[in-house]
Amino acid sequence: MKVLLIKDVYKLGRAGDVKKVADGFGRNYLIPQGLAVLATPGTLKQVDQIRAKAAARRQELNSEMSSVAEKLYGKYFTFASKAGETGKLYGSITTQMIADAIKQNLGIEVDRHQIECEPIRNLGEHVAHVRLTVDLVPEIHIVVHREGEVVQVPAVESQPQPQSETPAEETPAA
Numbered sequence: 502m503k504v505l506l507i508k509d510v511y512k513l514g515r516a517g518d519v520k521k522v523a524d525g526f527g528r529n530y531l532i533p534q535g536l537a538v539l540a541t542p543g544t545l546k547q548v549d550q551i552r553a554k555a556a557a558r559r560q561e562l563n564s565e566m567s568s569v570a571e572k573l574y575g576k577y578f579t580f581a582s583k584a585g586e587t588g589k590l591y592g593s594i595t596t597q598m599i600a601d602a603i604k605q606n607l608g609i610e611v612d613r614h615q616i617e618c619e620p621i622r623n624l625g626e627h628v629a630h631v632r633l634t635v636d637l638v639p640e641i642h643i644v645v646h647r648e649g650e651v652v653q654v655p656a657v658e659s660q661p662q663p664q665s666e667t668p669a670e671e672t673p674a675a
Contacts, residue, residue, distance in 0.1 A: 502527045504537035505544050507551060509559065509635050516555030517548050559635065566633045569609055573631055574639040578602045581648045584624050594621035594645055599629060603641075621645055 502524045509515050510531070513522070519540050522531065531537035538544050578599065583591045596616040603611050611631060617638075618629035627643040646652045 503540040504531055505540045505548065505551070506531075506537045508536050509555065510536050511632070511635070515552075515635070517552030519545070519548075562634050563636055566637050570633055570637045570639045572607055572609060573603070573633075573641055575642070576607070577642045577644055578606065579644045579646065579652055580621075581650075582624075582645055584647050588624040590622050590624065590645065594643065596620075596629075599641075599643060603631075618643070 503519055503521050504527050506514050506516050506518050506520060514520050520537075522537075527537065527539075532539070580594050580598065580602070582594065585591065596613040596618065599616050599618070600611045600613045603609055615632045616629055617632055618627065621627050621643060624645050624647065627645065629641050629643055630638050631641060632638050644652055
């Protein structure tokens with residue numbers, strides 16, 4: 502089944518794209534949710550309008566969420582957990598636990614489905630991505646340590662600053 506996407510669909514495409522999808526996916530999910538319509542010659546004439554509207558909507562969303570992305574970028578979240586001798590956790594750190602930590606520490610409401618990482622089952626530092634919009638995906642760091650241990654979390658600037666290229670030492674010409 503060929504469908505014309507009306508809205509951006511994660512891991513499928515952007516609005517205005519024509520995609521071939523499984524019949525059940527299109528009939529049972531994309532069309533009823535208002536994410537796509539059947540790709541007929543009449544609807545294909547509207548591709549430019551759909552793309553223009555989607556680009557404007559995407560730009561507006563990115564401008565709204567950019568401040569949230571700046572707050573999240575490079576932040577460290579620590580979790581204390583029980584672990585065995587080899588560093589394997591008794592249980593795991595889930596995306597729901599990460600979303601709760603973000604809400605508690607920063608006051609930002611993030612859905613657990615927006616956090617991209619596997620359940621964390623080992624001690625150490627792990628990286629997760631928070632998918633705010635299609636274009637804004639800030640990276641956060643998850644530090645898992647044993648209960649009772651004290652962990653030093655590095656201080657991170659909100660944005661990485663490019664280093665200026667200056668010579669280490671200049672010698673005057675004689």
